[in-house]
Amino acid sequence: MSKNFEVKKTVVADIKDKFDRAKCVVLVDYRGLTVAEDTALRNEFRKNGCEYAVLKNTMIDLAVKEQGWEGDMKPHLNGPTAVAFSYDDLVAPAKVVKTFMDKSKKLTIKCGVCDGDFLDENGVKALADLPSKEVLIAKIMGSMMSAVSKFVYVVEAIRKQKAGEE
Secondary structure, three states, X not given: OOHHXXXXXXXXXXXXXXXXXXXXXXXXXXXXXXXXXXXXXXXXXXXXXXXXXXXXXXXXXXXXXXXXXXXXXXXXXXXXXXXXXXXOOOOHHHHHHHHHHHHHOOOEEEEEEEOOEEEOHHHHHHHHOOOOHHHHHHHHHHHHHHHHHHHHHHHHHHHHHHHOOO
C-alpha cells in the first residue's frame, strides 16, 4: 500500500475517533472569514472547551460511514468545511457558532451531531438557543423550592386547623 493511503487511513481513523468521543459536533462553512476573524473564532472555541479544525469533506464522509449519518451529512459536505468538536458540553459549539455567525454574518452552519443524533442547520440553531446548564439547573431548583414552600404552607395550615387556630 502507498504511504499516502496509510496517511489518509490514519486521518480518517482520527476523525472517526473524534466523532465517537464528541458529545456535540458542528460543521460550518467558513468562507469569507478574515484571518483575524478565524483566529477570534478559534479562540472562542478554545475558551469554551471545543476543538476546531478544517477538515476535508471526503475524510469526514469516510469517517462517518459507520455512525449512520452518512446519508444525512453527505449533502452538506461540499465547499470548505470546518468542524467544532465538544467532548464535555452538549451545546457549546452550537452557541459559539451561532453567536459568531450573528456578529460576522459570514459563517454558515452546515449541520451537526448532538449526543449521537444528526441535526440540520435549524436543529443546530435550536440547540444554540437552549439556556445554559446552569440556567436550567437554577430553573429546576426554583421549581422544586416553590413546590416545597407550597407543601410547607399546606402542612402549616393543617396544623393550625387541628390545633384550633385560624
